[in-house]
Amino acid sequence: MNHDLLLESIAKHIHLTEDERTLFLSYIQTKKVRKKQYLLLEGEVNRFAMFVTSGCLRSYNLDENGFQYIQQFAPEGWWMGDMYSLITQEPGHLYIDALFDSELLLISKTNLERLYKEIPKFNYYFRILAEKSLVSYQTRAMENLRLTAKERYEKFCLRYPSLVDCLSQKQVAAYIGVTPEFLSKMLHAEPELKS
Amino acid sequence: MNHDLLLESIAKHIHLTEDERTLFLSYIQTKKVRKKQYLLLEGEVNRFAMFVTSGCLRSYNLDENGFQYIQQFAPEGWWMGDMYSLITQEPGHLYIDALFDSELLLISKTNLERLYKEIPKFNYYFRILAEKSLVSYQTRAMENLRLTAKERYEKFCLRYPSLVDCLSQKQVAAYIGVTPEFLSKMLHAEPELKS
DNA sequence: GATTTTTCTTAACCTGGATTAACTGTTTTG
């Protein structure tokens, strides 16, 4: 089944008994989405944490001129959600949609809270995940000030090796924070970037 | 005592019994530092999470030209540390030093791990903290791409109202990611920013 | 498979912020 990827990810950090695994899986639902389908709109409350078992999601926000700024890509094996809205259950600022047809595992906020109560070691699992994610956003926040567009492109390639060849330049530009025109110019001026 | 600030912060999220509080406090040590004193150098392993009870710390990294990029200020009531190094116990990339004479509470990585085992609800407390911090770094990462220097200055003022008037422009410039020359020009061109 | 929509490219021109440098306070420190 496609729960395996998620169970593996969990097994790296905590050990679940047979019963715990069964309880956990009872809290999970699956969802298939088509390319371009929205999973969350700005202003909505994010009621599900999503785990990608195939395909790829992205989260982004729009500025007042309609420019997209991509916060995260979530290929296979990644968690996705609007953390702010998930935590507070208030309307968030992110859009989440599918870049390709995708399969997801969902756990609702309600079930997540149950899980924390009934199997407290999930606090540990999600603490570790939050801490790792924190480190990577701390790093990215600094890099976004410090690095040039070319250097940010190189970091993108390291972070999402599986996506480098399957995303459009437009998506990559919206992630590294440049215009598609500039990214095109840059890739032609520096052909060695297209490894 | 100056443990009160920290106990208050904890009480907002978890309830400790008398015994648990005593155990927790036995894991904490205090430290006084002078202005400019280093608490961590690049390449060192960060062995303590630090809670500021008075004064103010900052964490930053240096680029190859010696430019400082400030990741965080930690005035009274804030936690400080090099998350990457704290988690992995590998050499980190941050410098941490004191902007003013400061008083700290320290908990060693070793005691922190004991705490998680002996009082598991600390997993919950630090999960909540990590999640909130994650949200704020996610936001800052995007803002650092999307906002102009002026807008980043305004966000800085909102985030650290207590520091706006006591930090030098040089520190603020290193936080918002501009040169001190440009910040000076900007503040003179837009006097309304100095509210 | 023709048409519409989207993505990519190229090029001219523009701008926010960096760089350099020189000068003027202010703090530190001996």
Place this chain on the structure above:
DNA sequence: CAAAACAGTTAATCCAGGTTAAGAAAAATC
């Protein structure tokens, strides 16, 4: 309190990356 070190100011010049526009190529849709 003198000297040195540091912080802030101003101004001229420069450049990474944005903007606008228009055409070419590719992909999605009927």
